[in-house]
Amino acid sequence: MENNYRVVVIGSDRAISMIRRLSSDLAQDGCDLVAMSSFSLGDNFVVMMIVNTDAEIHELRGLLEPTTEKHQLRLIIDSVKEFDPTHHCPEVSVRLQGRDRVGVFSYCMTILNDAGLEIMSMNSDLLGKPEVGQSSDFLNLIKGRATLGLEELNRAAENLRRNKIDITITDTSK
Structure with missing residues (x-):
């Protein structure tokens, strides 16, 4: 074909x-x-x-x-002129959670991208219905590759934690 x-x-x-x-x-x-x-x-x-x-x-x-x-x-x-069917396996799993506010998603993605996170798949959701005057929590689940290494991603995670964003990075390559 x-x-x-x-x-x-x-x-x-x-x-x-x-x-x-x-x-x-x-x-x-x-x-x-x-x-x-x-x-x-x-x-x-x-x-x-x-x-x-x-x-x-x-x-x-x-x-x-x-x-x-x-x-x-x-x-x-x-x-599609060429299609490479090889699938690269994710080597890290990243879980982000925090208060939803304008720009928080962009902020998180910028920090993680600068730290070398290559996103292979991602799901993002708002958790529950907030009470009047309150904001929802967001949850992002990301699978990807740490192109600059896990140490660099962990440094970025500290920056996010200082800004009240809960982040867990798991090495899935083992």
Whole structure:
């Protein structure tokens, strides 16, 4: 098969059933599903797939549109020249928690990025409903690589702790 495509489907509510339907549509047409990732935010979901096929982009779109239109999903397809299927394993897990406020996410990401954290996956949530006049706590769970080493990440963690952000860094490479 000569064509690689990145297929992105965005929708609401039914992520698992949509993954089943889309992967069945692809398999029935002889497309190779090389890699797939999905995630949800509340009732919203995104599925990203790398598909290898002999079909042209308009043919692939024609194959998937009946399902995506029927379920009111957004479909994005573009060509991928090269796809490296090797998956690098995360070597660190980072847990951040603190009071939610404007700019706190950007602040944390800047500190961790400057310390060499390469983010491979991340989930971010607000915890509970705050009382009137109070803010929620946020929780970020990150898996990634420590490109400048664990010592540098731990130094960054101290900076975050001084600013009332609870952070735990776990070495998952062992």
